[in-house]
Amino acid sequence: MELRxxxxxxxxxxxxxxxxxxxxxxxxxxxxxxxxxVEAATYDVNPEQSGGQTEPILxxxxxxxxxxxxxxxxxxxxxxxxxxxxRSAYEAA
Numbered sequence: 001m002e003l004r005x006x007x008x009x010x011x012x013x014x015x016x017x018x019x020x021x022x023x024x025x026x027x028x029x030x031x032x033x034x035x036x037x038v039e040a041a042t043y044d045v046n047p048e049q050s051g052g053q054t055e056p057i058l059x060x061x062x063x064x065x066x067x068x069x070x071x072x073x074x075x076x077x078x079x080x081x082x083x084x085x086x087r088s089a090y091e092a093a
Contacts, residue, residue, distance in 0.1 A: 002016075002019060003018070011064060012061050012062070014059045015057065015072070016058075017055065017057075018055045020055075021056070025043045025058065028043075031076070031079045032060055032072070032074075034075075037063045038066070039062060041060050041061075043057060043058045043059065044056065045057075060075075
């Protein structure tokens with residue numbers, strides 16, 4: 001997975017996540033929306049209308065007291081927890 005920061009402020013982050021599709025991006029977006037201090041999380045995969053963009057761009061907006069990179073880290077950790085929980089439930093079934 002390749003990441004490229006498009007724009008970064010204390011409370012907003014736009015990052016390109018190469019090689020991913022709607023499956024991963026929806027899971028990550030959902031985990032971010034569950035994270036404390038995240039006001040908005042969305043992504044765009046729209047190559048034709050975006051002047052040739054082919055990779056998804058994730059945008060995260062946070063409250064003033066939450067750093068956007070910290071929120072992204074918390075969201076990624078939540079995705080890993082959900083995957084581990086799913087694996088455990090599958091193996092137990």
